[in-house]
Amino acid sequence: MRGERQPMAERSGARVVLGVGGGIAAYKACELLRRFAESGHEVRAVPTASALHFVGEATWSALSGRPAATEVWEHVEDVPHVRIGQTADLVVVAPATADLLAKAAHGLADDLLTNTLLTARCPVVFAPAMHTEMWEHPATRENVATLRRRGAVVVEPAVGRLTGVDTGKGRLPDPSEIYELCRRVLARGPAATVSDLAGRHVVVSAGGTREPLDPVRFLGNRSSGKQGYALARTAAARGARVTLLAANTDLPDPAGVDLVRVGTAVQLREAVLKAAADADAVVMAAAVADFRPVDYATGKIKKQGDREPDPVRLTRNPDILAEISATRARPGQLVAGFAAETDDVLANGRAKLARKGCDLLVVNEVGERKTFGSAENEAVVLAADGTETPVPYGPKEALADTLWDLVARRLDAG
């Protein structure tokens, strides 16, 4: 008899079922399997019969270290069609074909993987890969919506080269990013069976804006984008449709996230306003330059002999957080911001929350180890209703999850 399921962080390894659908991206699932196995998880590969046309049984068995079965008729004495699903901590299907999504949505069970999906009570992640037409077909759209409504995480496919010469939305995201998402889902434990952001569209800005002086120079800041990317990843793992507006970041694209790259504060403002039009929540994690040079030199600024340089005249950038807080593209839209402070952290944070007019403000103290470039953070989330939620020093993803808890609760209440 198994005990209560606990978050992965509290266990040495999780029981992961890797379902593999019949698509060319099946070869990428080998890399995903390897990552799970190398991280100490107990992985069982369950390829469909069509997946075996792309990658053979020997590969799945060798990489997982256990036999990879496809049909329910093998080792019948172990009742695998029930037991594999019942004992799993996570089922991830990658690639999930249109056919598999349809079967899962309608509860069909004609092979080991679809039986497993019906018996699993753990979190389930689908990473679809197919041609754009199939992904966009109303039948697939409805199947995806059904699965998400039931709490499954269905990752948005990536955009890029598909099988053959065509390009578009439908590629399997990078295996390392699918792994990261699964890691997040496992870390949430049983709570992950409730995709509390499913059906929600969230917009996250990340990174730091750069304000050009000439073709080779800019005014910028040290933001790495890690906190914004953690927010995007965790929201995707909780079932949200995520638009990530990335300002000058150098991080791998998170799986299942619509990524829009921007450079300056003015470009970020335009992108935020556009994406916020149908968003349930907007989180401004980007470090936005408050000022930009008045003049842009189209040629590189050169030294003028021994002459002192001309001063750089600056003008104010728009305050995006204040603007979206004041305008709210949708009734009930939730707006959150970040504030890095050096002194009187809480008092300055409270004043900033009121000034910006947002619902939530994550306030962190800038200092050693904290904030810029690091993978950890420590903060207090201030809310317009007067509540304060301290977040202890820890991974930026933990802070992100706390913020989404607060956002989800407010959206549900609204």
Ligand code: CTP
């Ligand atoms: N922000 C914004 N637009 C700006 C400046 C900041 O949307 N032009 C957002 C940031 O994304 C962040 C929040 O506002 O979520 C707070 O940023 P911060 O730089 O601390 O705010 P400022 O208003 O610039 O305050 P300060 O005077 O302390 O620099």
